[in-house]
């Protein structure tokens with residue numbers, strides 16, 4: 087390609103201010119664009135874009151469970167989609183402090199498809215459904231909040247009243263949960 | 268070392284390749300002293316990365332007769348770069364293949380010859396010195412190579428690759444990658460493919476093709492590939508070659524750690540947040556790393572797990588495995604040689620992906636991967652000519668009837684601006700007012716540009732979701748872009 091390079095180099099020397107090319111969207115952004123255009127959420131879930139319509143890589147999902155222990159609560163998750171999406175899964179954190187066996191007090195979420203079982207064919211819709219199911223079917227077998235998991239396993243009645251207390255704003259054990267209903 | 272002797276022997280080896288005709292040469296090969304001189308004068312190469320592989324690449328390119336080199340790297344030299352004791356990463360699967368072929372053997376022959384020449388010249392950049400600690404890798408690497416190879420000029424850039432304007436990258440004839448991250452590869456790939464333009468017959472316009480030569484090593488394994496956007500598969504066409512890093516389940520880390528790596532990830536991902544609320548962990552901050560290490564040790568003692576060391580902590584957290592100098596040398600030699608072949612045509616180029624595996628014995632293989640013709644990054648997309656008066660609403664309707672697309676419920680995005688989104692409702696509402704504006708106006712009156720659309724296609728009687736790249740050309744608009752518009756996105 088040396089002949090071509092030579093011609094280009096000479097052109098460049100004569101005309102140093104060629105038209106500047108413009109930034110292209112990354113493959114990850116384009117795939118996310120598709121995910122968003124196809125998003126089909128249940129009534130109990132909604133999505134918002136704090137940085138406006140052109141930043142799809144950072145958004146929040148609000149879940150209001152319509153059944154189960156967490157009925158009546160409102161739980162907000164932040165999503166950070168990495169540039170290598172869907173090669174890598176989004177980073178998801180629960181912004182609302184919640185008494186939940188699979189979510190710790192720092193907002194880390196134990197959902198298999200967010201880590202070990204992530205596949206590029208999955209999408210944002212799948213993750214949101216997965217999060218929704220954490221509230222309808224909390225699971226004591228994959229605990230992140232060990233205490234909550236033990237109570238759910240050994241004493242579901244007490245677990246239910248602990249959840250009610252937490253989402254109405256109150257202490258469970260030593261931990262204060264802000265009201266989220 | 269007598270400089271003149273080195274110089275003579277250096278040009279003698281190159282002269283054998285560049286001054287004589289041969290039977291394996293490329294179609295445009297035109298041997299002679301003019302070729303050798305033009306390579307020195309006109310070819311400008313960017314090396315991305317100044318780590319183990321990047322240093323090796325700079326040296327090899329300099330010794331291969333290239334005189335105008337630049338190198339970009341954001342890192343400073345750490346003590347750990349000197350004694351290199353990183354360990355850990357799950358071994359990547361290599362494609363097994365019992366056969367090798369002739370071009371493969373020839374390539375290895377040439378590579379080994381080049382390695383030998385370079386080793387004889389005793390250029391050893393790898394001995395970074397203690398006094399270099401804390402200095403930018405790019406600057407030290409450039410300086411060292413210039414000290415040892417007469418006539419070469421290397422401009423270092425100590426910054427992130429994203430910090431450079433796109434026309435910085437457009438200035439180079441070839442971009443050579445010596446990186447260890449797929450994010451960075453993907454970024455450079457998108458930049459280089461972004462310069463590519465197609466003619467009305469969907470053939471790449473030669474003057475817009477920006478070739479890349481990509482090297483990568485992991486311990487005893489490595490790869491070298493040639494990416495000629497529009498002609499060979501780009502990085503995104505074959506993204507599946509890079510298996511995602513294995514991520515341990517958070518609940519395993521929290522409840523039932525079984526390995527030293529589990530203890531380290533616990534300290535890194537869970538314990539850090541618990542203790543430092545709101546402060547992000549920075550893997551390049553030695554204090555942060557030390558903290559994670561000491562927490563991992565505590566965790567390992569609690570569960571009776573052996574094997575947590577500081578270097579393993581770095582390995583797990585930063586995802587680094589040990590660098591093997593000879594792997595870097597072999598991969599770098601292959602990359603430098605391919606660069607020389609692309610430029611000069613002195614031999615056919617690698618087509619298009621070489622894997623090298625020195626884990627058990629030695630195994631190499633060349634695979635010819637195929638381009639994804641619908642690749643959103645390097646593919647031509649679908650050419651559509653439009654009147655400037657077409658509204659966005661009408662355009663979305665046209666996509667439904669277009670025989671190559673049959674795309675219904677299309678969402679449209681242009682240079683990072685979402686012009687219309689069908690869903691979710693909150694985005695639909697925010698973009699609805701665009702529907703009655705003309706597309707020409709929404710695209711800042713650019714005479715021709717790429718837009719991306721996603722939607723549902725009913726091609727082949729089956730409804731499937733689809734992302735497409737479109738090359739829009741507005742009829743009757745002067746082909747020269749107004750400079751004022753170049754700043755977008």
Ligand SMILES: [Zn+2]
Pocket residue numbers: 500501502503504639642643644645646
């Ligand atoms: Zn591609």
